[in-house]
Amino acid sequence: MFFFDPTFIILIPGLLLAFIAQAYVQERFSRYSKIPSSLNMTGAQLAKYMLESAGLYNVKIEKIPGHLTDHYDPRTKVVRLSDATYNSNSIAALGVVAHEIGHAIQHARHYVPLVIRTGIAPVVSFASNLSWILFIAGFIFMNIALIRIGVLLFSLAVIFSLITLPVEFDASNRAVKILRTNLMMSPNELEGVKKVLGAAAMTYVAGTLMAFLQLLRMILIAGFLGGNRD
Incomplete structure (x- = not known):
């Protein structure tokens, strides 16, 4: 099975960085969650203030369960704050909330990378899932055409990750x-x-690196299979 082929080693740097990044963000959030801000505002209050200051009265604020599940949904214009930030006045919570409001402001100001990311998100999600189906099917049936289509579709996920960074x-x-x-x-x-x-x-x-390395691995596998067929 190609899951255990030698090209898997290509993914190791991405896996290591992802592990380090996840541990790092948990450590930083935990540390600064213990330090209250002198602003004397909860995350929800900060969100309301920032939205009103930006003239965004049509963006809702909702509380959702979970830890660091905060996000802005451009489709419904809703900022969702997690249990860890909604009622907290810590430095960490206010930073995370301010970041999500930053996304709402981007949306209102038609920030081009966000507009592109939002527009292609449904297509990328479908293409990414389909890419693996075609790639695995191509490998099982030794069909280089299916593998190459799978690689092409997965490349959209890499592009999406690159757009996400800015x-x-x-x-x-x-x-x-x-x-x-x-x-x-x-x-x-x-x-x-x-x-x-x-x-x-x-x-x-880390996510972008992982996507790029995965694409590189798929390309190498496709090239190896294509070379053997030739």
Whole structure:
């Protein structure tokens, strides 16, 4: 089975970075969750303030279960805050909330990478799932055409990951800028926010690397099979 072929070693750097990034973000969030912000605002209050300051009165704020499940849904214009951030006034919570509001502001300002990412997301999701079906089927039946189509479809997932990076970095930059200029957050607290968001950004970098390495592995397998057939 190709799952255990030697090309699997290509994925090791991505797996290691993903593990390190996940541990890093958990450590940073845990550390700064214990430090309350001098702003005296909960995550929900900060979200409301930032949205109103940006003139976004049509974006809803909802609480959802889970730990760090915070996200902005551009389809429904809803900012969903997790149990860990909604009622918390910690530096970590406010940083995460400000980041998600950054996405809402991106959406309202028609930030191009976000517009592209949102537009292609359904297609990429379908193509990514189909890519593995075709790739595995092609390998089982020794059909190089199916394998190559699978590789082509999976490349869309890599492109999606690359587009995601500037979207996430820009949302964090917007968050820090608002906390610094509009709310006058202290330099020490801002440094904590930057560390939390920087750790979170590492997870997206790791995801992009993993997608790229997976694509490279698929290409090598396709080339090996194609060479044998020739």
